[in-house]
Amino acid sequence: xxxxxxxLITGNQYHYKSLDLIPFRxxxxxxxxxxxxxxxxxxxxxxxxxxxxxxxxxxxxxLSASQTAxxxxxxxxxxxxxxxxxxxxxxxxxxxxxxxxxxxxxxxDASKTIDLNGSQALYYVWGKSATxxxxxxxxxxxxxxxxxxxxxxxxxxxxxxxxxxxDMVIELENVKxxxxxxxFLKYVNAGFYSGTVFHRLSSNFVxxxxxxxxxxxxxxxxxxxxxxxxxxxxxxxxxxxxxxxAMARTSVENSATSGFFINLDNNSGFNADNNAYAAxxxxxxxxxxxxxxSKFPGVTSGDGTVTPTTPPVIQWVIQLK
Numbered sequence: 001x002x003x004x005x006x007x008l009i010t011g012n013q014y015h016y017k018s019l020d021l022i023p024f025r026x027x028x029x030x031x032x033x034x035x036x037x038x039x040x041x042x043x044x045x046x047x048x049x050x051x052x053x054x055x056x057x058x059x060x061x062x063l064s065a066s067q068t069a070x071x072x073x074x075x076x077x078x079x080x081x082x083x084x085x086x087x088x089x090x091x092x093x094x095x096x097x098x099x100x101x102x103x104x105x106x107x108x109d110a111s112k113t114i115d116l117n118g119s120q121a122l123y124y125v126w127g128k129s130a131t132x133x134x135x136x137x138x139x140x141x142x143x144x145x146x147x148x149x150x151x152x153x154x155x156x157x158x159x160x161x162x163x164x165x166x167d168m169v170i171e172l173e174n175v176k177x178x179x180x181x182x183x184f185l186k187y188v189n190a191g192f193y194s195g196t197v198f199h200r201l202s203s204n205f206v207x208x209x210x211x212x213x214x215x216x217x218x219x220x221x222x223x224x225x226x227x228x229x230x231x232x233x234x235x236x237x238x239x240x241x242x243x244x245x246a247m248a249r250t251s252v253e254n255s256a257t258s259g260f261f262i263n264l265d266n267n268s269g270f271n272a273d274n275n276a277y278a279a280x281x282x283x284x285x286x287x288x289x290x291x292x293x294s295k296f297p298g299v300t301s302g303d304g305t306v307t308p309t310t311p312p313v314i315q316w317v318i319q320l321k
Contacts, residue, residue, distance in 0.1 A: 058087040058127040063139040065162070065316050071113070072191030077318060079123060079141045080111040087127040087135070096124050096145075101132035114142075116318055122148045142318055143167045150285035151320040157181070158284070158320045159188055163198075164313045165293050168286025169320070170245055176236045180247055180256070180280040183228045187258050188317045190224055197311035200261070202304055203294040208248055208261040209314055218311070223257040230254050232276040240270035243283040243290065264294055 062082045071077060081090055091105035092112040099105055106128050114123060122145060127135040143160035147169045151158040156171040174181040187193065193209070199218050200208035212221045230253045233239050240246055240263050248259035256278060263270075263279075270277040283290060298308035 056084070056086050056129075057133050058129040058135045059084045060087065060125060060127045060135055060137070060139045063125055063141045065142045065318075067191040067194055067316060067318075069191060072189055075116040075189065075319075076113055077116060077142055077316070078111055078113045079125065081125050081127070081139065082110070083127045083135075086129040086131075086133075088130045089128040091126040091128070092123050093126075094123055096138070098138070099126055099134060101128055101134050116320075121318070121320065142316065143169070143320075147285050148320065154284055156281070157185070159185075159317055160320050161193070161286075161317045162315045163289060163293065164315060166286060166289035168289050169284050170281050171284050172281040173236070173238045176238050177231045177278060177280040179228050180231050180278045183225065183256075184247070184260070184280065185319060186225060188319055191316070192221070192224060192258060193314050193317040196221060196314045197308075198293050198296075198314070199307065199311055201294050201296055201298065201306040201308055202264065203291075204265050205304070206261040206263055206265075206267065207290065207294050208259060218307070221258065225257065227255050227257050230256065230276060231278045231280070232273055233271040233279055234273050234276065236278070236280075238279045238281070240267040240277060240279045241282070242266050243287060244279045245281045245283070246270065246277045246279040249277065262290055264290065 060081055060083050064080050064082075065077050066080065067077045079092065083090070089106040089108055090110055091099045091103060091107070092114070093099065093105050112123070114121060121142065123141055124138040125141065126138050143162055144167055147160050147167045150169045151160070151171075154169075154171040157174050158169055158171050161168045161170065172181045172184065196209060196212050197218070198207050198209045200206070212219055228247075230249070238244070242263055242265055244263045246261055246263065247256035248261050249256040253276070261277075262283065269275055270279070293312045296306070296308040296310070296312055298306040300306050
C-alpha cells in the first residue's frame with residue numbers, strides 16, 4: 001500500500017516523523033527552560049548582570065580602651081574602635097549628633113587618646129565608608145552614656161569600672177574616708193586595675209577584685225604603694241551595706257593595699273571594730289553587672305566562696321570626676 005511520503009513502513013506498523021519528533025521537541029524545550037533559569041540564578045549569585053542592591057554600610061563592631069602607665073599618670077586613655085570591612089574612617093566626638101561625611105572629625109586612625117582631666121570624657125564614635133556613608137549608630141566610651149549620666153547625678157568623686165560583663169559606677173566618700181579613697185584613686189589613676197579580675201565570688205556575700213591571671217592561674221598583683229591605716233566604719237559611718245565597696249586586707253588591721261570587694265548583702269559584721277573592713281563608697285550604677293559577675297561558675301570552698309574557673313575581667317577603671 002502506498003503511503004504518504006512522511007511515513008515509514010516497519011513491519012505492519014506505520015510511524016510518522018512528525019509524531020516521532022514530538023517527545024524530543026518537548027524534552028528540549030523543558031531542559032532549555034530550566035537550564036536557563038539555573039544559569040541566571042548562578043549569574044546573579046556571583047554578582048553578574050545588573051544589581052540594584054545598595055552597597056554595604058559601615059558599622060562599628062567594638063570599642064575598647066587601653067592605658068599605659070604614662071597615660072594613667074597623666075589622666076589619659078586611648079580608645080580603639082573596630083569597624084566592619086567597609087569602614088575606612090572614624091569620628092571621635094563628645095556630642096551625640098550624627099556627623100556629616102564631610103565633617104573634619106573623621107580620621108583614618110581607628111584610635112584616639114583622650115584627656116580624662118576635663119568634666120566631659122564621654123566620646124561618641126562613628127564610622128564612615130570610602131563612599132561617604134556614615135554608620136547609623138555610634139559606640140560610646142570609655143564607659144556607657146548611662147554610666148556618665150549616673151556619675152553626673154552624684155555630688156561625690158566617681159569612678160567607672162568597665163568589665164567584660166558591663167560597666168559599673170562607684171561614688172567615693174572622700175570626706176568620710178579620705179585615706180582609703182586617696183589610696184584607691186592612686187591605684188585607679190596608675191592604671192593598676194586594667195586587666196585584673198574578680199577572683200573571689202559569692203552571690204549573697206561579696207565579690208573580690210584586684211588579682212591577675214597568669215598562665216591560667218590566679219596571682220596577687222604586685223602592689224604599688226604601702227599599706228594604709230584602717231578607717232573603721234564605726235568612725236567613718238560608711239557601712240558595709242549591699243553594693244558598697246570596701247578594701248580587702250589580711251588578719252592584720254592596717255594591711256590593705258590594692259585589693260577590694262563589693263558587698264552583695266548587708267554585711268554588718270564587717271562594721272564591728274573587732275572585725276572592721278574599710279568601706280569607702282558604693283555602686284550607683286551597674287547593679288545587674290555586679291549580679292552577673294557573682295554568678296560565674298567555679299570551685300566552691302567550704303565557706304561557700306567561689307573561685308571562678310574563668311574569672312570576670314576588669315578591663316579598665318577610670319576616674320570620671
